[in-house]
Amino acid sequence: xxxxxxxxxxxxxxxxxxxxxxxxxxxxxxxxxxxxxxxxxxxxxxxxxxxxxxxxxxxxxxxxxxxxxxxxxxxxxxxxxxxxxxxxxxxxxxxxxxxxxxxxxxxxxxxxxxxxxxxxxxxxxxxxxxxxxxxxxxxxxxxxxxxxxxxxxxxxxxxxxxxxxx
Amino acid sequence: xxxxxxxxxxxxxxxxxxxxxxxxxxxxxxxxxxxxxxxxxxxxxxxxxxxxxxxxxxxxxxxxxxxxxxxxxxxxxxxxxxxxxxxxxxxxxxxxxxxxxxxxxxxxxxxxxxxxxxxxxxxxxxxxxxxxxxxxxxxxxxxxxxxxxxxxxxxxxxxxxxxxxxxxxxxxxxxxxxxxxxxxxxxxxxxxxxxxxxxxxxxxxxxxxxxxxxxxxxx
Numbered sequence: 001x002x003x004x005x006x007x008x009x010x011x012x013x014x015x016x017x018x019x020x021x022x023x024x025x026x027x028x029x030x031x032x033x034x035x036x037x038x039x040x041x042x043x044x045x046x047x048x049x050x051x052x053x054x055x056x057x058x059x060x061x062x063x064x065x066x067x068x069x070x071x072x073x074x075x076x077x078x079x080x081x082x083x084x085x086x087x088x089x090x091x092x093x094x095x096x097x098x099x100x101x102x103x104x105x106x107x108x109x110x111x112x113x114x115x116x117x118x119x120x121x122x123x124x125x126x127x128x129x130x131x132x133x134x135x136x137x138x139x140x141x142x143x144x145x146x147x148x149x150x151x152x153x154x155x156x157x158x159x160x161x162x163x164x165x166x
Numbered sequence: 167x168x169x170x171x172x173x174x175x176x177x178x179x180x181x182x183x184x185x186x187x188x189x190x191x192x193x194x195x196x197x198x199x200x201x202x203x204x205x206x207x208x209x210x211x212x213x214x215x216x217x218x219x220x221x222x223x224x225x226x227x228x229x230x231x232x233x234x235x236x237x238x239x240x241x242x243x244x245x246x247x248x249x250x251x252x253x254x255x256x257x258x259x260x261x262x263x264x265x266x267x268x269x270x271x272x273x274x275x276x277x278x279x280x281x282x283x284x285x286x287x288x289x290x291x292x293x294x295x296x297x298x299x300x301x302x303x304x305x306x307x308x309x310x311x312x313x314x315x316x317x318x319x320x321x322x323x324x325x326x327x328x329x330x331x332x333x334x335x336x337x338x339x340x341x342x343x344x345x346x347x348x349x350x351x352x353x354x355x356x357x358x359x360x361x362x363x364x365x366x367x368x369x370x371x372x373x374x375x376x377x378x379x380x381x382x383x384x385x
Contacts, residue, residue: 035244
């Protein structure tokens with residue numbers, strides 16, 4: 001073979017087989033690798049949501065106003081709907097003078113309820129209680145209720161809270 | 167360096183003799199029709215590889231089977247390609263295996279000493295067809311559902327044992343989640359295992375006896 005431009009039939013067939021085999025291998029191998037690693041390459045489609053809670057004027061002063069919303073997470077062919085809730089507590093007429101608490105107990109995640117007679121949020125699971133600012137009064141929770149700090153009132157007077165969907 | 171590694175391996179594994187007896191064995195004069203067996207083997211490997219990749223994202227449950235395939239088609243990179251190859255490769259494999267069998271029949275290659283190769287080959291054709299039949303249900307769409315309803319009913323029309331066969335195929339008297347799970351197990355485990363075993367015997371017999379000479383005027 002060395003120094004010769006001629007190639008015998010046997011080597012030609014070997015070479016062609018190797019070349020065609022490589023082409024087939026690469027053209028299936030690259031998509032196959034892409035197929036396996038594609039979930040890691042999807043850029044996180046986390047959405048910024050401004051979720052309407054209600055018209056601010058309709059929310060009573062001083063009294064915790066409950067709201068709830070559902071966020072659906074899609075993982076491939078599976079959809080999981082998670083419910084969330086909270087309370088808006090207006091302290092004065094001002095647009096920004098309010099506290100928005102999550103109703104998710106910081107102990108084990110049960111939904112707390114407002115109890116007017118004890119002036120506290122009470123968790124039905126372990127009887128924990130929180131005050132109007134979300135601070136723990138009694139019970140096992142390790143920290144105060146979560147607070148939605150990012151909120152705004154739009155032109156129509158609707159109160160919106162900012163949700164970061166992962 | 168590579169030569170040294172190769173020689174070390176060859177001395178212990180006998181690579182040269184494997185190569186000589188499988189890929190470099192003497193052949194009678196033939197033509198392209200002789201390559202259909204290798205084509206069938208290639209398609210089987212292709213189906214195996216693409217099938218393994220599909221199983222990464224497919225789930226054999228009536229709730230999610232259809233949706234998981236929609237996800238493969240639209241949500242995963244190259245999912246459409248992997249499934250497309252598996253889908254068309256399945257039809258092509260049945261076709262190629264059948265034409266291969268036809269060639270063996272026409273050139274009378276099934277005669278002594280290759281009767282067993284032929285018999286194993288008939289088994290391979292049947293298993294290939296069953297692979298097609300079980301795979302057809304997995305998308306769990308209307309076509310799949312009714313094709314399997316009819317197909318299993320046909321199997322159920324066998325005299326005496328019909329009802330028994332129908333129930334074994336469906337995992338009960340009606341087509342249900344049990345049928346889907348059963349067909350999935352058959353499609354990815356039971357039938358491929360049989361197929362691999364039969365291919366092994368088939369290849370051994372071909373290498374042992376060599377390919378047959380085409381018959382001429384005297385034969």
